[in-house]
Amino acid sequence: MSLLLIAKDRDMNPWKEALLAVDKNLDVEVWPRVEQKDRVTFAVSWNHPKEVLGAYPNLKVVSSLGAGADHLLKDEAIPESVKLARVMIPSLKSQMGEYVLNAIQNYRFHTSRYVDQKREAYWSKHDAVPKSDCAVGILGMGEMGEAVADLLLNNGFLVNGWSVTKKGIEGVNSFGAKELDDFLAQSNILVCLLPLTKETNGILELDLFKKIKQPSYLINVARGGHLVEEDLIYALDTGVLSGACLDVFEEEPLPENHLFWNRPKIMITPHVASITDPNEAAAQIVENYKRSLSGMELLNEVDRGKGY
Amino acid sequence: MSLLLIAKDRDMNPWKEALLAVDKNLDVEVWPRVEQKDRVTFAVSWNHPKEVLGAYPNLKVVSSLGAGADHLLKDEAIPESVKLARVMIPSLKSQMGEYVLNAIQNYRFHTSRYVDQKREAYWSKHDAVPKSDCAVGILGMGEMGEAVADLLLNNGFLVNGWSVTKKGIEGVNSFGAKELDDFLAQSNILVCLLPLTKETNGILELDLFKKIKQPSYLINVARGGHLVEEDLIYALDTGVLSGACLDVFEEEPLPENHLFWNRPKIMITPHVASITDPNEAAAQIVENYKRSLSGMELLNEVDRGKGY
Numbered sequence: 229m230s231l232l233l234i235a236k237d238r239d240m241n242p243w244k245e246a247l248l249a250v251d252k253n254l255d256v257e258v259w260p261r262v263e264q265k266d267r268v269t270f271a272v273s274w275n276h277p278k279e280v281l282g283a284y285p286n287l288k289v290v291s292s293l294g295a296g297a298d299h300l301l302k303d304e305a306i307p308e309s310v311k312l313a314r315v316m317i318p319s320l321k322s323q324m325g326e327y328v329l330n331a332i333q334n335y336r337f338h339t340s341r342y343v344d345q346k347r348e349a350y351w352s353k354h355d356a357v358p359k360s361d362c363a364v365g366i367l368g369m370g371e372m373g374e375a376v377a378d379l380l381l382n383n384g385f386l387v388n389g390w391s392v393t394k395k396g397i398e399g400v401n402s403f404g405a406k407e408l409d410d411f412l413a414q415s416n417i418l419v420c421l422l423p424l425t426k427e428t429n430g431i432l433e434l435d436l437f438k439k440i441k442q443p444s445y446l447i448n449v450a451r452g453g454h455l456v457e458e459d460l461i462y463a464l465d466t467g468v469l470s471g472a473c474l475d476v477f478e479e480e481p482l483p484e485n486h487l488f489w490n491r492p493k494i495m496i497t498p499h500v501a502s503i504t505d506p507n508e509a510a511a512q513i514v515e516n517y518k519r520s521l522s523g524m525e526l527l528n529e530v531d532r533g534k535g536y
Numbered sequence: 537m538s539l540l541l542i543a544k545d546r547d548m549n550p551w552k553e554a555l556l557a558v559d560k561n562l563d564v565e566v567w568p569r570v571e572q573k574d575r576v577t578f579a580v581s582w583n584h585p586k587e588v589l590g591a592y593p594n595l596k597v598v599s600s601l602g603a604g605a606d607h608l609l610k611d612e613a614i615p616e617s618v619k620l621a622r623v624m625i626p627s628l629k630s631q632m633g634e635y636v637l638n639a640i641q642n643y644r645f646h647t648s649r650y651v652d653q654k655r656e657a658y659w660s661k662h663d664a665v666p667k668s669d670c671a672v673g674i675l676g677m678g679e680m681g682e683a684v685a686d687l688l689l690n691n692g693f694l695v696n697g698w699s700v701t702k703k704g705i706e707g708v709n710s711f712g713a714k715e716l717d718d719f720l721a722q723s724n725i726l727v728c729l730l731p732l733t734k735e736t737n738g739i740l741e742l743d744l745f746k747k748i749k750q751p752s753y754l755i756n757v758a759r760g761g762h763l764v765e766e767d768l769i770y771a772l773d774t775g776v777l778s779g780a781c782l783d784v785f786e787e788e789p790l791p792e793n794h795l796f797w798n799r800p801k802i803m804i805t806p807h808v809a810s811i812t813d814p815n816e817a818a819a820q821i822v823e824n825y826k827r828s829l830s831g832m833e834l835l836n837e838v839d840r841g842k843g844y
Contacts, residue, residue: 351789481659
């Protein structure tokens with residue numbers, strides 16, 4: 229039996245080393261140079277090329293290398309009988325919290341504007357956006373959402389949380405599936421942390437933006453598919469939104485000729501909000517591999533019906 | 537008796553309104569249109585023109601409009617018999633904490649680099665500076681320093697604090713006057729929050745930079761006079777410092793032709809880290825004015841000997 233590491237645009241050798249550091253007797257293959265495809269029962273993937281996994285007849289589990297499983301769910305070459313899992317480790321949550329807090333403070337304190345002014349040797353002060361105009365609304369109160377909420381509460385922000393299954397998290401004003409409008413009307417800064425599913429695809433669109441409390445700001449740290457890109461441009465141009473910070477995009481890398489690059493009200497980071505550290509994730513992956521070999525229940529198994 | 541508001545480059549009318557909102561019977565004059573100079577006993581100043589205050593024969597107190605009193609101490613036209621005070625309100629401390637935390641996170645997460653990349657439609661990821669390489673050293677553990685330390689501790693940073701009088705603040709590794717080298721050797725990110733005095737003028741110079749733990753970063757939110765500007769340029773060019781975030785400068789506004797503007801490793805903000813809110817400060821100023829009229833001890837009086 230062997231474990232396969234597969235990613236289109238990432239060096240997986242540090243991952244191999246990290247897995248072997250946990251258990252030096254593991255048999256680890258790294259795509260595309262796979263010696264014995266029929267021995268692979270467990271694959272760890274980040275954006276693997278579509279249909280490639282169809283060539284592994286004894287595959288039992290595919291685990292995402294990170295917290296998102298949408299890239300696995302959309303690959304129809306993975307048979308229904310194959311179980312899906314994802315990695316959820318503390319540092320993914322703490323990084324996400326720090327990214328979101330930093331994005332909010334950069335909005336409040338006009339950081340990108342000051343960087344731009346520096347280039348022009350231009351000294352001009354701008355009033356900070358008061359905290360009272362920064363009620364944060366988190367779309368998606370899973371493990372990530374909860375961790376982000378904790379950090380924001382800890383830094384003095386008012387936090388609203390929306391999720392299909394209404395959560396009772398201390399300090400967070402919780403809203404359920406049918407209370408989306410109320411949630412938006414009470415939130416200035418919308419943070420998208422939803423899993424990407426059929427239901428959430430394109431959820432960030434103009435009608436929703438119009439329901440956010442003014443002044444309003446958007447932070448998308450989930451998936452590019454959540455956002456209707458042309459609606460964001462329209463909302464920024466018409467003042468429906470005062471700005472946005474985006475870490476994820478429909479197409480990554482964001483194409484050179486994409487409209488977002490030229491919009492001063494958009495802050496862009498290249499999908500770096502929360503990066504899985506091989507050395508921290510390896511133990512969880514090895515644990516799941518061994519669970520799959522002995523037929524035990526997986527950690528962080530993905531529910532194909534729910535999509536996360 | 538009257539109270540004078542005086543500033544060179546700031547509209548003081550919101551201050552007059554804020555003071556009158558606290559006590560509508562106050563007699564408030566706004567420089568330069570002062571009707572009765574001999575009735576002025578209390579002045580509230582921010583960077584007043586030198587020697588102007590010599591024209592007020594019955595002046596008893598000059599209060600800084602903010603937390604810094606160096607602009608008062610350096611004006612020899614203010615007689616020794618005039619008491620000096622400053623404003624210290626909670627929001628000055630919380631703003632400073634937020635500014636410093638944001639500056640640190642922008643260093644760790646390469647924010648200004650991503651803003652620059654956006655202009656060039658360039659997608660490239662940079663590893664975050666790990667928190668373990670971000671031990672923070674705060675120079676000056678007064679009220680501001682303590683508030684900044686609290687927020688950083690609360691956000692998971694290791695915090696060292698240096699002050700002439702060694703402080704015992706929970707969670708902070710405290711260093712005294714003679715332990716500066718030890719303090720620097722254990723701190724990656726140096727935050728200057730010192731008062732500007734004869735002793736601290738020019739303290740941020742090359743020999744000190746060389747003693748900071750690598751990788752090192754400088755944040756100056758105190759006064760431009762603390763920094764030897766040419767030493768910063770040299771330290772950045774030679775890799776002694778990996779970057780700096782500056783909110784204060786020897787000359788403000790920073791002159792258009794200043795070298796700092798063109799240095800990519802320097803983040804510049806136009807003296808906005810901590811701004812006194814008239815509506816929050818007014819009650820403290822009125823209280824001090826009334827204390828001076830009745831001969832009581834002042835709040836936040838400045839010790840001319842110590843310089844703060």
